Amino acid sequence: MQEVSLREKIETHTATVAVVGLGYVGTPLAKLALESGFSVIGIDPLKKNTPEALNSFPHFRFERNYKAVSRSNLVIICVPTPITANEVPDLSYLETAIDGVSKNFFAEDHVIPKLLILESTSFPGTTREMMLPALENRGLEQGKDFFLCYVPERIDPGPQGMEAGRIPRVVGGIDKISTSLGASFYASLGCQVHEVSRPEIAEMSKILENVFRAVNIALVNELSLLCRRMGINIWEVVEAAATKPFGFMPFKPGPGMGGHCIPVDPFYLSWRAKQFGFYTEFIELAGKINRSMPYHVVEWISEALNSKGKAAKGSNVLIVGAAYKEDVSDTRESPAIKVMELLEKGGANVSYHDPYVETLKVAGKEYKSRELTPEAIRDADCVVIMTAHRAIDFRMLLGANTPVVDTRNALGALRKRK
Numbered sequence: 414m415q416e417v418s419l420r421e422k423i424e425t426h427t428a429t430v431a432v433v434g435l436g437y438v439g440t441p442l443a444k445l446a447l448e449s450g451f452s453v454i455g456i457d458p459l460k461k462n463t464p465e466a467l468n469s470f471p472h473f474r475f476e477r478n479y480k481a482v483s484r485s486n487l488v489i490i491c492v493p494t495p496i497t498a499n500e501v502p503d504l505s506y507l508e509t510a511i512d513g514v515s516k517n518f519f520a521e522d523h524v525i526p527k528l529l530i531l532e533s534t535s536f537p538g539t540t541r542e543m544m545l546p547a548l549e550n551r552g553l554e555q556g557k558d559f560f561l562c563y564v565p566e567r568i569d570p571g572p573q574g575m576e577a578g579r580i581p582r583v584v585g586g587i588d589k590i591s592t593s594l595g596a597s598f599y600a601s602l603g604c605q606v607h608e609v610s611r612p613e614i615a616e617m618s619k620i621l622e623n624v625f626r627a628v629n630i631a632l633v634n635e636l637s638l639l640c641r642r643m644g645i646n647i648w649e650v651v652e653a654a655a656t657k658p659f660g661f662m663p664f665k666p667g668p669g670m671g672g673h674c675i676p677v678d679p680f681y682l683s684w685r686a687k688q689f690g691f692y693t694e695f696i697e698l699a700g701k702i703n704r705s706m707p708y709h710v711v712e713w714i715s716e717a718l719n720s721k722g723k724a725a726k727g728s729n730v731l732i733v734g735a736a737y738k739e740d741v742s743d744t745r746e747s748p749a750i751k752v753m754e755l756l757e758k759g760g761a762n763v764s765y766h767d768p769y770v771e772t773l774k775v776a777g778k779e780y781k782s783r784e785l786t787p788e789a790i791r792d793a794d795c796v797v798i799m800t801a802h803r804a805i806d807f808r809m810l811l812g813a814n815t816p817v818v819d820t821r822n823a824l825g826a827l828r829k830r831k
């Protein structure tokens with residue numbers, strides 16, 4: 414019975430959706446639900462104001478506590494799931510969110526049945542072993558008071574990324590009814606839906622996607638180190654291999670991995686695997702290679718300075734691009750931060766330019782983005798391209814006297830176009 418009215422509310426877009434955590438994931442999801450006609454309540458105790466993208470929607474309400482959960486029909490959790498410095502999953506945000514949601518389930522003396530969806534990335538078992546008992550321990554009944562699904566987020570950050578509504582969604586419910594309610598909701602947002610038999614499949618599929626990227630990035634990074642030693646241009650190699658119409662997918666080398674997903678998610682799985690006496694060697698190896706890349710970049714900078722008879726100590730090094738990937742402002746886990754930290758430690762005078770990152774904190778020191786001008790390039794002893802934002806005019810660096818370490822082949826691509 415509960416299921417029928419909830420399904421009807423979803424299908425008629427009259428459900429009230431609470432989105433818990435309004436960050437990179439929660440904000441576009443809330444926007445998509447609003448655009449699809451749902452009323453949305455954004456719950457984020459750590460945010461001061463409504464995100465700009467949601468300001469103009471009359472059916473949106475921003476709350477800094479969980480009280481509105483009681484009147485919601487759907488609750489979608491999109492809080493951070495980082496790792497600690499020791500590569501242990503930090504589930505504290507998720508625990509607080511689950512606690513806040515489960516405590517606020519009752520509307521006065523009754524419960525409005527809800528579909529709970531976890532979108533935060535975590536290891537297989539999180540939905541069943543962490544979320545389910547937290548709700549049941551409050552006397553709530555699965556299949557009556559609540560339905561439960563895991564639906565991994567697959568956002569494609571950046572302006573060239575695929576729109577949220579066009580990305581197919583994997584839905585894994587704790588039972589068939591939960592899966593079908595979850596599928597109904599994402600279909601109502603215009604998404605293609607792939608239903609799976611259990612939340613664990615959906616949880617593992619998300620991590621597989623990111624392990625796949627981490628391992629392939631590591632592979633091409635390792636080959637790029639070998640190619641450098643052999644005097645072979647890795648970019649031309651990848652471009653050539655990519656002409657194979659089957660069985661090959663190109664990955665580009667770079668200065669290391671960044672963002673909230675690829676450097677983090679695989680380690681959720683390796684941590685979990687150890688509880689089963691299993692060691693995920695591909696994940697560890699990929700992590701080792703990708704994390705070593707900023708150290709290689711610093712070696713290349715030293716070589717470039719050396720070619721001009723200079724030492725890193727006391728040299729002016731200008732970093733171009735601080736975000737972890739092109740055309741975004743996200744600096745989480747960005748390899749540029751590690752490179753800047755290592756250069757500072759080595760006594761270099763470091764500055765940076767990034768049109769999307771106004772200020773940057775590196776090892777406690779605050780930096781401010783500077784203009785990229787011919788004078789700035791001339792004043793530098795070495796320029797390091799860390800991120801190839803399309804908004805940067807890299808032509809300025811062609812023919813400059815200052816040595817350039819180009820970790821993204823931004824100049825190679827320009828020369829090719831000429």
Ligand SMILES: NC(=O)c1ccc[n+]([C@@H]2O[C@H](COP(=O)([O-])OP(=O)(O)OC[C@H]3O[C@@H](n4cnc5c(N)ncnc54)[C@H](O)[C@@H]3O)[C@@H](O)[C@H]2O)c1
Nearest residue numbers: 434435436437438457459491492494506509510533534566
């Ligand atoms: N950013 C991505 O590209 C991406 C892609 C796929 C999956 N994910 C996953 O989605 C989840 C969220 O990532 P994000 O990038 O949106 O993080 P984020 O840091 O941008 O946003 C998380 C938001 O949650 C809020 N928050 C923290 N604790 C809270 C709590 N207890 N209750 C309510 N709100 C709380 C924070 O204030 C913040 O606004 C993570 O698990 C991440 O791994 C992210």
